[in-house]
Amino acid sequence: MAPLNNGTLCSVDPSFEEALAAFRSGEEWGAEQVWRSHQPRLVAFLTSRAGSGLAEDLASETWIRVARSISTFNGGESEFRAWLFSIARARVIDAFRQGSRRPEELTDSPEPEGESDDPASIVLSQMGFESLCASIRRLPPDQADVISLRVLGDMSAEEVGRILGKPPGTIRVLQSRALTRLAREIEASGGPKKNPQENPKKSVTE
């Protein structure tokens, strides 16, 4: 909640723009709100591109970069999200260039969890989140970026195009090829898993 001028707390959540302005001026509540609103998707994206072992480290590096440059940022939530994921993507590329960190070739690593009758949970149990992220990492990098940003970053083709520096038409071609390729990857890896124990639920902390 945003503090009012008299120090009391506002009962209505401030808009993202207000939180961003507070973050820009160095107020902790603004930084926290912006972080909360984007950290889950950021970690999901980084998990798909670098693996769960590196995702949170890279997310932290990304946020620190954001904090160092936030004073020069202008724009709303959409622009901020594009900027954030651009930095994150650059962190992934830098990490791999350094050679010390490689994208994880994850195999299915079930995390024991109770069975559920929830259809969503059944889907999750059949095709685990992290094993799907591993399938995405086996795609060509530009296709993997498109899938990750579209699905895990929850972005439109236009927003993905801005991040990757490609026109929306090119992004649509790429995502079509990526899905075709992903279908083959999933087929090659045996299709939907019949392992009811894998569940991607996780909690992210810094």
Add this chain to the structure above:
Amino acid sequence: MNPFDGYLFDMTNGEQHISQVDDEIDNEIDEETADRMLSGLVHADDAPPGFSHVAEAVATLRLGADSITASPDEGFISLLTSQVLANNRRSKMKHPRLSTAVAASVGVLSLVGGLAAAGALPSAISNAADNALSGLGIASNASSADRPTTTTVPDTTSTTSTTSTTSAASHGSSVSDLAKGTELEGRAKGGAIASIASGGRSNNTGSSGATGTTRTTGPSGATGSSGATGISGVSGPSGVTGVSGPFGPTGPTGFTHITRP
């Protein structure tokens, strides 16, 4: 039989993967369906043949991302804000230097403007300096009212237009009108023009005298310079106003006067 039949070889991140090609998904999914599928708008049951498990995968990925919860660590948030504040302090420290640079730029422009007003600079530089200063809200000593104004007058006898420069007293236009007029011809016309252009100082001793003589005496050269506005030392010995280059000595009726030295 080719041992690679039915297999797709590809290179990803430097590693070779072999994926068995499923005949059912030989064709690419169309762009519109792919876009809708990635947006989570295509249920597995409605997916094209061979893509139902992809639709499931997209749903799984979305649910997986949504299920990640973020619990901020106060220390990390403090680290972020300290980075922001440190960067803001660095930005403020840069401002004095920026102000100094702006002040220095204005000073240089003022100096150039002063020189321009004193007539110590060529016209092009002078005009540029005046424009720059006026953009900053600073007027040079030679105000625009004191300066000849340039207007473009269509030349009725040629396909090009000529430029006539007038002083505040419309001196140039008088010369131009006379030049374009048909009351006088030849040497008489030239003499009359020269007399008006030079403010009576010319005695009409131009060498050619027929339809006006080309004189390019000023620094602007190509377009000619003359004594049309009575600036001493600029007009040529004939006193006849300069004629723009392209017309040459054939004696056009239009005039080009560039009055600022």
